Amino acid sequence: MPGFELFGAEERKEVQDVLDNGVLMRYGFDPMRNGHHKALELEQNLAKRMNTQYAQVVSSGTSALTVALACAEIGAGDEVIMPTFTFVASFEAILSVGAVPVLCDIDDTLTLDPEAVEKAISPKTKAIMPVHMCGSMADLAALKAIAQKHNLILLEDACQAIGGTYDGKPLGSYGDLGCFSFDFVKMVTCGEGGGIITNSEKFADRAHMYHDHGHDHVGNDRGAESHPFLGYNFRISELNAAVGIAQLRKLDHILEVQEKHYTILRNALSEIPEVTFRKVPETGVESYAFLNIFLPTEDLARKAHKALGNHGVDACFYWFDNNWHYYRKWEHLLEAKSLSKFSEEIRTGLQKNNRTFEASDAWMSRTVSCLIKLNWSESEVNERASKMTEAIKSIL
Numbered sequence: 001m002p003g004f005e006l007f008g009a010e011e012r013k014e015v016q017d018v019l020d021n022g023v024l025m026r027y028g029f030d031p032m033r034n035g036h037h038k039a040l041e042l043e044q045n046l047a048k049r050m051n052t053q054y055a056q057v058v059s060s061g062t063s064a065l066t067v068a069l070a071c072a073e074i075g076a077g078d079e080v081i082m083p084t085f086t087f088v089a090s091f092e093a094i095l096s097v098g099a100v101p102v103l104c105d106i107d108d109t110l111t112l113d114p115e116a117v118e119k120a121i122s123p124k125t126k127a128i129m130p131v132h133m134c135g136s137m138a139d140l141a142a143l144k145a146i147a148q149k150h151n152l153i154l155l156e157d158a159c160q161a162i163g164g165t166y167d168g169k170p171l172g173s174y175g176d177l178g179c180f181s182f183d184f185v186k187m188v189t190c191g192e193g194g195g196i197i198t199n200s201e202k203f204a205d206r207a208h209m210y211h212d213h214g215h216d217h218v219g220n221d222r223g224a225e226s227h228p229f230l231g232y233n234f235r236i237s238e239l240n241a242a243v244g245i246a247q248l249r250k251l252d253h254i255l256e257v258q259e260k261h262y263t264i265l266r267n268a269l270s271e272i273p274e275v276t277f278r279k280v281p282e283t284g285v286e287s288y289a290f291l292n293i294f295l296p297t298e299d300l301a302r303k304a305h306k307a308l309g310n311h312g313v314d315a316c317f318y319w320f321d322n323n324w325h326y327y328r329k330w331e332h333l334l335e336a337k338s339l340s341k342f343s344e345e346i347r348t349g350l351q352k353n354n355r356t357f358e359a360s361d362a363w364m365s366r367t368v369s370c371l372i373k374l375n376w377s378e379s380e381v382n383e384r385a386s387k388m389t390e391a392i393k394s395i396l
């Protein structure tokens, strides 16, 4: 998965363009830039690749989610439904706009369970935020139908599944807004960076202003621009955007390599009857960033994870015990530990999450996810396939 595995002359050239003219910021300084607008170019390329009208690049995936929520006017006391399996950024972004993250069960897609979403809706719900974890996606048609029925925003967190598709559409482009992360370990990296895609002119127009202190970006004099509403600084630097331009050009190659490696490993594990695979919605195509498997029980999943490590198979994860990705270890969220005082609405709203999520636990406790890397040679992938098979068979 990490795009940094493929760093080369292409990334260096794009960064060198920026260093040669010295303009590290995306706005202003036109006479000095030599025609280089890296952030803008990355936005144009991202919108084109994702078949959307608009793209906005920002400083991180977390900023992308924050800006997207703000553009959809989600704020004080509003509830946003998010899955129990994601990255902490999901609830950080929701809290940062003053809204309340409401945790919701996942199913065998390892993403939001549409039935559980329907049950989690309250009069305060404003948005549903599916997170396409580990290279595959939520059942977006079902979630869109629910969103439309209840007049909610559908905001896709596609940070871990860039390049995957659903119903022929790139992940992130199916809902009202979609977000990507370009942090250092993602499939396309800028070092640090993120992106928002949308077909809504209203949201796109808000995004460029909100992410840059509310500047309206009209005219050539930054100091004289007006501010239709308050914003913050979620800008990406030209240096980071430059890396992203070279990386995004490699996305289709990355997807091809991942699919090849994934398929070899999956075919090998398919021969073990006790191993089953994560469900991919009918019209979905994975990004193949991870191979996600289920063992028959929690005990066997723990043993399989351990055996994989002992057999020298690196980069396999047992998310059920993970600090960053699963709700069981988010005590800072569940106990509302914040430096500054939370609003009353957030404090009472968060109490909704103090419950167990048995359906999520039933799936996650049986899940082992293995990262798909890009630089494996053919013999390394084949060797990995036999080691994985051997490791899992050893505990059955």
Ligand SMILES: *Cc1c(COP(=O)(O)O)cnc(C)c1O
Pocket: 059, 060, 061, 062, 063, 086, 087, 089, 090, 131, 133, 157, 159, 160, 181, 182, 183, 193, 194
């Ligand atoms: C990486 C990630 C983010 C946050 O991205 P950053 O760029 O690290 O802020 C958000 N959601 C998911 C699912 C992620 O994997």
